[in-house]
Amino acid sequence: MPAPATPHLAIDLERMQANIARVAEAATARGVALRPHAKTHKTIEIGRMQVAAGAHGLTVATVGEAEAFVAGGLDDLFVAYPIWVDADKAARLSTLAARGAAISIGIDSIAGVERLVHAGLAGRIAVRVEVDAGHHRSGCAPHDAGEVAAAAVRAGVEVEGVFAFPGHAYAPDARERAAREEADALTAAAAAMRAAGVPPTVISGGSTPSLAASLALDSPVTELRPGVSVFGDAQQWELGSADPAHIALTCHATVVSHAGGRLVLDAGSKVLGPDRAPWATGHGRLLDHPDARIVQLSEHHAVVELPGDLPALGSVVRVVPNHVCIAVNMVDDLEVYDRGDDTMPATRWRVAARGRNS
Amino acid sequence: MPAPATPHLAIDLERMQANIARVAEAATARGVALRPHAKTHKTIEIGRMQVAAGAHGLTVATVGEAEAFVAGGLDDLFVAYPIWVDADKAARLSTLAARGAAISIGIDSIAGVERLVHAGLAGRIAVRVEVDAGHHRSGCAPHDAGEVAAAAVRAGVEVEGVFAFPGHAYAPDARERAAREEADALTAAAAAMRAAGVPPTVISGGSTPSLAASLALDSPVTELRPGVSVFGDAQQWELGSADPAHIALTCHATVVSHAGGRLVLDAGSKVLGPDRAPWATGHGRLLDHPDARIVQLSEHHAVVELPGDLPALGSVVRVVPNHVCIAVNMVDDLEVYDRGDDTMPATRWRVAARGRNS
Incomplete structure (x- = not known):
């Protein structure tokens, strides 16, 4: 596929x-x-x-x-x-x-x-x-x-x-x-x-x-x-209860803009979840850029500040949601990557209980 | 039905x-x-x-x-x-x-x-x-x-x-x-x-x-x-850009507990959305209790403080989400009530584009 x-x-x-x-x-x-x-x-x-x-x-x-x-x-x-x-x-x-x-x-x-x-x-x-x-x-x-x-x-x-x-x-x-x-x-x-x-x-x-x-x-x-x-998620990472090396769910997102000299990603609050505790450093973290901060989150945009060169337009980055329970509840399926391959999923699982609020 | x-x-x-x-x-x-x-x-x-x-x-x-x-x-x-x-x-x-x-x-x-x-x-x-x-x-x-x-x-x-x-x-x-x-x-x-x-x-x-x-x-x-x-939603209400008398979408929620002398509702962040702007007075509003404040929101609990007598256990209240775009994206269907009747929906509409993030 x-x-x-x-x-x-x-x-x-x-x-x-x-x-x-x-x-x-x-x-x-x-x-x-x-x-x-x-x-x-x-x-x-x-x-x-x-x-x-x-x-x-x-x-x-x-x-x-x-x-x-x-x-x-x-x-x-x-x-x-x-x-x-x-x-x-x-x-x-x-x-x-x-x-x-x-x-x-x-x-x-x-x-x-x-x-x-x-x-x-x-x-x-x-x-x-x-x-x-x-x-x-x-x-x-x-x-x-x-x-x-x-x-x-x-x-x-x-x-x-x-x-x-x-x-x-x-x-x-x-x-x-x-x-x-x-x-x-x-x-x-x-x-x-x-x-x-x-x-x-x-x-x-x-x-x-x-x-x-x-x-x-x-x-x-x-x-x-x-x-x-x-x-694991960004909240646990920042509270000290998850090692980032153990975080097992991320949102794969594409860099769509470099507007204002920052990174704009196509992942927003409708896939990451809008959760932001008062003590969180931002609206989620970038797994491969621990110094990056998501300073603004809209429904389909994450605006990221990070030191050094920006990842290229069109490249894919891995975002760690602040609160993974909300992120999972927003999607119908989870893509399952295996053997360290982060380019092509091995399979796809249905979020069977998504939206079952009552 | x-x-x-x-x-x-x-x-x-x-x-x-x-x-x-x-x-x-x-x-x-x-x-x-x-x-x-x-x-x-x-x-x-x-x-x-x-x-x-x-x-x-x-x-x-x-x-x-x-x-x-x-x-x-x-x-x-x-x-x-x-x-x-x-x-x-x-x-x-x-x-x-x-x-x-x-x-x-x-x-x-x-x-x-x-x-x-x-x-x-x-x-x-x-x-x-x-x-x-x-x-x-x-x-x-x-x-x-x-x-x-x-x-x-x-x-x-x-x-x-x-x-x-x-x-x-x-x-x-x-x-x-x-x-x-x-x-x-x-x-x-x-x-x-x-x-x-x-x-x-x-x-x-x-x-x-x-x-x-x-x-x-x-x-x-x-x-x-x-x-x-x-x-309309609670953000617009609090910004002054929606009259509460015009708010047309609420979450019907049941009072499940009076723990701690407060109201606990069965609507949480997985249906209302976790949005809370720094300037918001709480995690949403109660349409029929403008003095109430949602002081705590979990995935399936809203904890409400309000003056006076608490609505009875088992009663249904109408919650206005802070950010309605997120709330709608969390459900598969919207119940449509007509002619001022808030007890029985006239019809149900599918949220056809829910979850369409890409």
Whole structure:
């Protein structure tokens, strides 16, 4: 096949496989289970590789992602989200359970438990109680986890355990503190659940930036759920949680202009994603030009400042998105390059769960 | 059909039609042509409405968008981008020309002209010279427009005119200045082209934030290319270039949690888009709660602070994305609500050009 048109998202297969193996080995060495978050890649082929490397199942963010992975034969799934079970979600979760899929969902309130029961899903869909470990998004307070878990058990709902997401690890010098706060919150929540007579079987945490710290800590976690670690991205690079030599997904982009003595690329926010954290140095990085900075990003233009000679008009450069989960969700296919060849993909994978927001 | 699952993007058809009519009337009153930028909606049905309301054709950003609109019967298209005509783009532009579509593309360098000629597209694809009017993205300097245009004509390429994009209008209190600078740049570029013996037929500018100022100015523009004006969004609301009463696209989202005494919605950056300009008050707005602020946005969570009683768990609220072009590009379909009914869509439109980045 001809080389795909730019811009396109390109996987370096050897690097990606090495990332999967490295994280799996680290989890095994620490004695915790892995349940990688598949929202990052949304791709059946990659989910299968993670399970083949020892993952106990996958994490997803929505019922739609669960449907896509079950259709691809990956049916041990935790939906790490406090789903409000309306008529639509009830019907779809029921269908997944009827297919024999092992599905658990997040829950952070007694009202949420009641919805599940009202929908007739008690005994068919398990839950894990979400607690807030300092990110201040969803999740009940750790000391309330016992009350929520007990309400579920009283209503006949299986409670697998407790989980948190240390999203506040996404800031400079915050990774160790977030991992510590997550361990403390999960310890408190597990104690509250034991006191309520519902001891957690699974104590789940983790994110990519906090991963190394969580593995090094004295923590009660029995399971970790990193997502981005499969690819790495510019955020992880700049936070220090991904070595650029391990980054496995880039956007191949063409130099279309030298206007103003800068580089203008045909990759913009509609393929890289518009994410830019306040602490990011720019709108993504250039893998082969670490001194370059993307100083402006439009929907189809990246404007790059870099020292020295500009790459020629028409040449192709590799851009590392700031947040790879958003970039992947913008494309239908991922081009897969193998054996260090970055000129011609070996194959193409469908982003099976792209756009599955509900 | 049942009400669609949340989150989903919802068009208020009456408002959208009023927006199309209002802009068309303003352009007619000023005596300029409209060529709306279809990258905002990427939808055939909406493009047809814009043409029916008097638009002289559509603007698109990529060859892929051009292909999608030509397939939908809209074949008078300007690709407002300095396309680097490689083998892939050459073949696809040639196919569009062979179908009889009237296609012009942007050009900002003599090297770019040479690519077009090398590809055998002289006489088949017209060009417009892009000039930088202060946004400092692509585009040559206005005084260089004559040189680029003359090189094109010498090579047998039809030069339709000149264009600019005043993207620096996207900042508080910048709209009038950006419109003025665009008018000055286009005046200078047109003079340079006349001096080079290539007088521009079309002098094209415009953006949604600068639209009112461009219409009020003494400007040489013969054509304007607003995109966002068809819907409006939170950026335009906060810049003062969209009345919230005219905003025609929202994301219907369900309240899934009251964690921490705040509202947590099931709409995150994978449907709203992660755009957040430094001057934005948050990650989007709530149409029916103008005092609310989205203080945190994850891929599937929006955390909202608002005064007074929180909307109930399970209720649906309408979120205005910061940047609607990105939101639309994340979904496959738009739900179309009519006659003020926001409970059940009248129809559904395909986002035909979604993801067409190349």
